[in-house]
Amino acid sequence: MxxxxxxxxxxxxxxxxxxxxxxxxxxxxxxxxxxxxxxxxxxxxxxxxxxxxxxxxxxxDPDLRVSWGGTIAELPEETARQSMFANLIVTWWNSGYMIKDMSDGQLSLLLDSFFRGEVGREYWGRAGQGWRDAAQLSKSKRQKRFVSIVEAKYQSALAVHS
CATH class of the missing domain: 1.20.5 (Single alpha-helices involved in coiled-coils or other helix-helix interfaces)
Structure with a gap:
């Protein structure tokens, strides 16, 4: 070689x-x-x-509920419980959306139903600003998109139910 x-x-x-x-x-x-x-x-x-x-x-436990602060402590018992349950629903959807287990279309469909109900509209009316503020501070474009979709559906529902 x-x-x-x-x-x-x-x-x-x-x-x-x-x-x-x-x-x-x-x-x-x-x-x-x-x-x-x-x-x-x-x-x-x-x-x-x-x-x-x-x-x-x-x-x-309503005694623990006041620990959350904000307006939840001032709400009547039934309204406070409904608001907290609505929060669980929206948070669940947010989780699914963030891990891409839920599409924009699926989220929109769920929100259409959610905002047909008075509890959903009242919840977002009280809590929406907190979600918007948190999304604005977030680095996640997907989180910003989630809140944008929820807000758009809420505003559409207000136009229909006002």
Whole structure:
């Protein structure tokens, strides 16, 4: 074998080794990105579970309900419970929307029904500004989109039910 052929063989092995190493690094990087997304989803789900638990406790105990602050403590018992339940519904939809388990069209359909009811309209009338403020501060375009869709459907419902 000539020296040239031998050098080409060594060079070929080096290039193949480099390509395999780069592919392994890319795969490891993609794996880390996927793991970070999964960790974020688990963390978000944990936060939603805690939120539901706190709301469930407040639904069952008016003495705890006042701890939420805001206008909820000033509402009559039935209205406060309905508002808190409406919050659970909207938060559930928000969760589904954020993990892309719900499309814009599905959300719109649910909101059309939600805002046909007085409880839904009253809830968003009281809580909508908080959702809008939180969305404005959010880095998530999807969260901003969620609130924008809810607000548009709310305004449409007000036009129909005024």
């Amino acid at each position: 000539s020296q040239r052929t031998e050098r080409l063989g060594v060079l070929s092995v080096a290039v193949i080794s480099l390509v395999v190493s780069v592919a392994a690094l890319v795969a490891a990087g993609l794996s880390l990105v996927y793991q970070a997304q999964q960790t974020r989803l688990v963390r978000d789900e944990s936060m939603r579970n805690h939120h539901r638990e706190l709301l469930a406790m407040a639904l069952d």
